[in-house]
Ligand SMILES: NC(=O)C1=CN([C@@H]2O[C@H](COP(=O)(O)OP(=O)(O)OC[C@H]3O[C@@H](n4cnc5c(N)ncnc54)[C@H](O)[C@@H]3O)[C@@H](O)[C@H]2O)C=CC1
């Protein structure tokens with residue numbers, strides 16, 4: 001199956017590189033000059049400097065051409081651009097199935113990306129999500145990586161095709177039928193990576209990080225239960241696995257944002273230094289929206305939200321979290 005990967009940032013480029021280790025793969029990005037530069041250097045110097053593309057990676061700056069030469073589409077843009085890209089893809093898609101690898105919600109509504117895709121494309125288009133603990137740089141460098149490919153039950157064949165297309169000696173994608181659980185884990189972990197980053201930026205130590213990861217996981221599980229997600233999905237690669245990666249690995253943009261906030265920088269200052277999408281900032285709003293809608297208690301998320309919105313300092317947020325009333329660990 002030949003894929004057109006739409007979005008030539010760090011993750012789109014890395015996934016296109018991975019697919020092209022097997023079959024010819026088209027990488028499309030909206031910036032023509034940037035795509036020309038990639039073709040010239042056979043690398044993505046802006047996002048993955050110094051890592052050479054496999055021979056079978058095809059660079060394409062025209063969206064229609066990219067889709068027409070492919071059997072399937074993989075969208076890898078920031079979540080805020082997802083709906084916009086699907087609107088552009090819709091008239092070009094034909095019978096092709098569509099996967100995505102973005103992590104987050106539709107801004108302003110808390111809608112899952114599969115809900116956005118269903119609304120724009122209709123639910124007769126086979127769809128799947130690629131998610132899990134996977135830094136773009138490590139995948140581009142062909143380091144061993146495990147991810148999950150999730151779809152609803154009726155599109156499991158497509159999920160298997162996506163998994164097979166990605167498969168290599170150093171890359172394995174497990175199949176899941178819990179699309180919503182896989183989406184939820186990949187989004188909520190970004191908020192928790194902000195929390196652990198803030199704590200590490202404040203130099204609070206290893207105990208604090210472990211506490212935030214564990215109690216943060218409890219928040220993810222509570223929200224998942226309210227939404228009808230499978231607990232094992234959240235305990236798997238797309239939840240816990242990705243939480244561990246992004247709460248401890250300094251390649252994480254969300255963790256780096258948290259570190260900067262914990263050290264007293266502003267969001268705008270940190271965004272400039274990071275220079276790539278930091279999904280957790282917007283996702284915090286959407287997770288809070290869901291928590292309120294489903295009456296789920298998520299104190300760590302709530303205090304990240306207060307820090308992000310300048311309603312509390314990091315020191316006040318820490319003190320408020322530590323001052324919460326005693327209760328059983330599991331209720
Ligand atoms: N970088 C990583 O290691 C991983 C990223 N992800 C997810 O993948 C998604 C994309 O992230 P990255 O590639 O890392 O971000 P990035 O910041 O490296 O690149 C974003 C790319 O999206 C493009 N873009 C932005 N708005 C667009 C629009 N309206 N139309 C077309 N292209 C647009 C930008 O030009 C840029 O090329 C995010 O949801 C992220 O959470 C998931 C797993 C790993």
Ligand SMILES: O=C(CO)COP(=O)(O)O
Pocket residue numbers: 103132133134135136190193242245246251252253254255277278279
């Ligand atoms: O989702 C990721 C790895 O699985 C990437 O995390 P960041 O967006 O925090 O860099």
